[in-house]
Amino acid sequence: PPPLLEPLFPPQPGASPGFAERVRQHKVRLEWVRAEPAGLRGAVRVLNLAYEKAVSVRYTLNRWASCAEVPAAYQPAGPADGLTDRFAFLLPLGPAAAAAEPTLEFAVRYRVAGAEYWDNNEGANYRLRGRQRCPPAPGPLQDPDSTAWIHFI
DSSP states (O other): OOOEEEESSOSOGGGSTTHHHHHHHHSEEEEEEEEETTEEEEEEEEEOOOSOEEEEEEEESSTTSSOEEEEOEEOSSOOTTSSEEEEEEEEOOGGGGGSSSOEEEEEEEEEETTEEEEEOTTTTOEEEEEEOOOOOOOOOOOOTTTTOOOOOO
């Protein structure tokens, strides 16, 4: 089975106290992430500074020897606060994540009105450690006919 990605940070920063204020101060913040078979899915909140904006996620599986970047998609049914917008992303990990214990690192980039803002988890990057999923523990084998009686005549 594919490895399970375990966040080394709280996976739902948007649920923590003061999240809206951090978005106002830093302009961009990771809201949540969830590991799925297709990759890592998540959402980002940005301060609505202008109509045109671009949000992307830059990530690596080899400690930045190489990296990839995927755009995040605007979510029209976003927050009702009128001050922020939500963008969703999916990091397609594919065969690169099949290493014994991959480590995924990523940071979020927000480009708006000629400026660029980053959320890199206060300089530490968002990191997830891969662990192989344990196969189900084998239980005692039971013969399906073990409750049957056998009569010899």
